[in-house]
Amino acid sequence: MPSNSYKYKYDGCGPLSCLALLTFSVFVDASRSQTSLRRVLEVAPHTSDKKKNPTGLNKTTTAAAEAPYWNLIGANANTSLNFKVNIASRKSLTPEQQCNIISEFGRMPLMCMKGHDRFGRAELKKHIPQFMDFWRLQQQILPNHCCMGVNHMFALHFLVSTLQPSVIIESGVAAGHQTFMLRNTARHGTRIFSIDPGDPAMSYPKFAGGIGHWKDDSGFTTYLTGASFQDFAAINWGALIPDPGVRANTLVVLDDHQSCIERVKVLRAWGFKWAFYEDNYPFMVATSADPYTCANLGNTIVRDFPIAKFAFGDAYSMNAVCGGPLPEKTSNFIIKDRFGTSCTVATRQDQLLNVQYLREQMEVYFEFPVLYTPCKSPRPPLLDASTTDLVSLGLPTVETELWHYGHLFPSFVELTKPSVPVPS
Numbered sequence: 266m267p268s269n270s271y272k273y274k275y276d277g278c279g280p281l282s283c284l285a286l287l288t289f290s291v292f293v294d295a296s297r298s299q300t301s302l303r304r305v306l307e308v309a310p311h312t313s314d315k316k317k318n319p320t321g322l323n324k325t326t327t328a329a330a331e332a333p334y335w336n337l338i339g340a341n342a343n344t345s346l347n348f349k350v351n352i353a354s355r356k357s358l359t360p361e362q363q364c365n366i367i368s369e370f371g372r373m374p375l376m377c378m379k380g381h382d383r384f385g386r387a388e389l390k391k392h393i394p395q396f397m398d399f400w401r402l403q404q405q406i407l408p409n410h411c412c413m414g415v416n417h418m419f420a421l422h423f424l425v426s427t428l429q430p431s432v433i434i435e436s437g438v439a440a441g442h443q444t445f446m447l448r449n450t451a452r453h454g455t456r457i458f459s460i461d462p463g464d465p466a467m468s469y470p471k472f473a474g475g476i477g478h479w480k481d482d483s484g485f486t487t488y489l490t491g492a493s494f495q496d497f498a499a500i501n502w503g504a505l506i507p508d509p510g511v512r513a514n515t516l517v518v519l520d521d522h523q524s525c526i527e528r529v530k531v532l533r534a535w536g537f538k539w540a541f542y543e544d545n546y547p548f549m550v551a552t553s554a555d556p557y558t559c560a561n562l563g564n565t566i567v568r569d570f571p572i573a574k575f576a577f578g579d580a581y582s583m584n585a586v587c588g589g590p591l592p593e594k595t596s597n598f599i600i601k602d603r604f605g606t607s608c609t610v611a612t613r614q615d616q617l618l619n620v621q622y623l624r625e626q627m628e629v630y631f632e633f634p635v636l637y638t639p640c641k642s643p644r645p646p647l648l649d650a651s652t653t654d655l656v657s658l659g660l661p662t663v664e665t666e667l668w669h670y671g672h673l674f675p676s677f678v679e680l681t682k683p684s685v686p687v688p689s
């Protein structure tokens with residue numbers, strides 16, 4: 266691959282994006298108070314952003330200046346946080362960080378074991394050749410791939426191929442490379458709703474060597490992006506998908522960095538049954554007390570999270586609830602919502618209630634294994650750990666893979682049948 270496109274390969278946002286936060290440029294803009302969360306453009310190469318940062322927290326690098334940014338205007342009306350988020354400078358998330366994060370996942374999601382074996386290793390492994398066919402296609406059409414890494418792509422590709430949902434909702438679109446995968450994996454004519462505060466074409470304009478966007482012109486995808494954006498929770502799904510039976514057969518792909526509890530409430534309310542929760546940070550990362558998220562908590566928390574080892578998280582993930590019992594010494598922790606712009610301090614009792622809530626709602630909680638990882642993990646990869654020749658398999662090397670084969674054990678959730686009729 267030419268060196269310039271090689272460089273851009275790492276400038277994507279993605280499922281591990283908010284683990285790539287070490288070089289995220291963050292600054293607090295106390296003069297603004299907005300409740301919207303906006304995606305701003307993928308910038309063509311430009312000068313450093315340093316001078317725009319009044320706090321000195323900005324660690325923008327030259328590579329960072331060429332990367333896409335998310336601009337998140339804080340959700341809290343009293344405190345606004347204007348993140349200028351530099352997504353995924355290659356240097357920002359090291360292989361060591363990825364392995365440290367993977368090592369936080371225990372053998373199983375101990376608090377939510379129902380359905381933890383929903384998909385067997387044999388059927389997952391059997392799917393690898395089909396995924397490789399798709400991967401080759403994606404490489405041809407979107408060579409500067411963004412934003413999901415190979416491991417998460419495999420999980421979602423398997424899920425869509427296996428469930429064959431009637432409708433797909435993707436919350437979190439970015440450049441639309443995931444839309445490309447969904448369109449090429451779902452049954453012909455499957456309706457897709459794509460939701461993002463930014464529009465792929467605006468945020469990721471095409472230029473030589475850039476990530477470039479993909480938008481579906483088949484007529485089967487509805488874009489609730491840019492000016493048409495509404496949050497998943499605010500949309501009248503009864504109008505867009507009037508048949509409750511179809512909603513029960515809809516897959517909701519959540520890559521929008523919101524609290525899993527808030528999202529499950531909405532899924533329940535509309536009778537959605539299936540969800541894929543992508544950035545499934547382990548508890549420690551999900552609840553990180555770092556300098557970059559939770560501006561609304563100000564200095565009421567001690568921001569000493571070891572970001573050099575673990576980067577940090579921006580949403581209360583499914584695994585943060587289901588992964589295991591709270592560490593003994595933890596009396597309080599942070600619950601993050603809305604890309605880490607809306608945070609609350611929670612107690613052990615809150616965690617118990619959240620575990621109980623999810624357990625009651627879920628028929629299945631399944632965490633996808635990793636396709637390949639060079640890291641040690643009690644959860645074996647699907648590709649044999651001795652695999653060294655990834656290239657001959659048609660996969661990128663660890664060095665060239667978008668996230669160094671990082672993995673957050675994204676989860677598939679199947680909710681129980683609604684106990685009360687859902688709106689139509």
Ligand SMILES: C[S@@+](CC[C@H](N)C(=O)[O-])C[C@H]1O[C@@H](n2cnc3c(N)ncnc32)[C@H](O)[C@@H]1O
Binds near residue numbers: 302303437442443497
């Ligand atoms: C990690 S990217 C999504 C990448 C995409 N899933 C892919 O792999 O191609 C996260 C996206 O979530 C978007 N986002 C932020 N808040 C959102 C919200 N409330 N609803 C939906 N998307 C949101 C951001 O603008 C960003 O584009």
